[in-house]
Amino acid sequence: MIDPVTDPASDDAVLLRAARVDGRIVDIAVRAGRIDAMHPHGQPAPTRAPVVDLGGRPVVPGLWDNHVHFDQWAAARRRLDLAGARSAREAAELVAARVRDEPPGELVVGYGFRDALWPDRPHRDLLDAVTPPGVPVVLVAGDLHCCWINGAAAARYGIADHPTGLVRELEWHPIMKDVRQAQDRQLARWADDAARAAAARGVVGIVDFEAPWQLDAWAERVAGGLDVLRVVASVWPERIDDPIERGLRTGDAVPGTRGLVTMGPLKVVTDGSLNTRTAYCHDPYPGLAGTEHPCGMLLVPPEELVPLLDRATRAGLDVAVHAIGDRANTLTLDAFAATGARGRIEHAQLVTEPDVARFAELGVVASVQPRHAIDDRDVADRYWAGRTARAFPFRRLLDAGVELVLGSDAPVAPLDPWVGIAAAVHRSGDDRPPWHPEQHITLDEALAASSGPDGPLRPGRRADLVVLDADLPTDPRAVATLPVAATMLGGRWTVAPA
Structure with missing residues (x-):
């Protein structure tokens, strides 16, 4: 004792x-x-x-989680858990058990489905068959890049004629915003519980990428007694004017928070995700030839990304740019080079060999989420076949002199750095051999990449x-x-x- x-x-x-x-x-x-x-x-x-x-x-x-969507994590811990569903029909059965006694109009939210390898496809008809009339259902994908809705939810969001109920990328952002607002009453209590659960796993700080800007919300939480974490609060492009007008630069502490809340980077999402097959790649996805987006989706093209990074840099803001596919990483590094921006690429899941070297040359931090390599190995083997030797390339990045920081992307993976550290070191989450073990990093390296800005104990x-x-x-x-x-x-x- x-x-x-x-x-x-x-x-x-x-x-x-x-x-x-x-x-x-x-x-x-x-x-x-x-x-x-x-x-x-x-x-x-x-x-x-x-x-x-x-x-x-x-x-x-003390451990840091360098990539968190905190409010979504706090809410996901209370939502219908769909992570175990192995088909669209199984997911619908879980919904059926949850909604039997729901009153009309009450929003039902589930989280965690991963449909990339399902034998059947999500469709609104499957949900309509198991939900009472007037009960809207929104199921959020495990990667946060799409949702699956029933007819009542489609009507709620003005897309009653949506053909499948599977709403992807930018189209689903307004739905995400409504889901958050519908649960605001409980969120304060949920946030407190989630923060204290993180502290119980050794977490002392997070980088929060909740959209569009949570800095003032965190200041209020700290004033109300939620003071167990340091929080770096990012801002998204739609709110970039706010910190600039207030003269806030990355690293500035918020008055009244005892230094616990600081201004973070500008967050930009340039492409989609692997599970949704929207990560933007040089090569097409198998089976998507002839579709509108065979290589994934570029959400912020260079003619928009470069001015954003330039403006942030001139205002004293670092940047954190989401790039998963190899083509998205190439274009993002181009934007760093063109603007002299400081900061990170979030995810960096598929990277070409020349771009690994450019990370180091440009001083761009690779903010990676090791648990994704475990959760997505089968999806990567199918949709990035022949390219997985350069997927989740932690060892190659470190050996090239790139700074790595580890995170969870919670709720995509648990807000528990030990889970990510184990994945980075072992690269397997089950009884199978490690996946591309040549890309593993050591336990000491993973701990250092999870230890925040203060470094070793001294x-x-x-x-x-x-x-x-x-x-x-x-x-x-x-x-x-x-x-x-x-x-x-x-x-x-x-x-x-x-």
């Missing part, structure tokens, strides 16, 4: 005794929210402070740290469920030792 001699949450100093850091047993003195000193265990304490005896437990830097660093309740395992598959004993944020416990 960890023995907290005195509760440090109300004090500005604490001594963490007998912590194991990089294999050494040390005492960590924390003062005013930072690591004041680290010295071999047993030496006289540098200051008089309350003591927490860690008993040799490992201590690692004096002067912010006291954001995690106490583990077990040693780091040699089997990478066990990393996903590694137990966390306590989490400290800026010198105070967000999850106190028990």
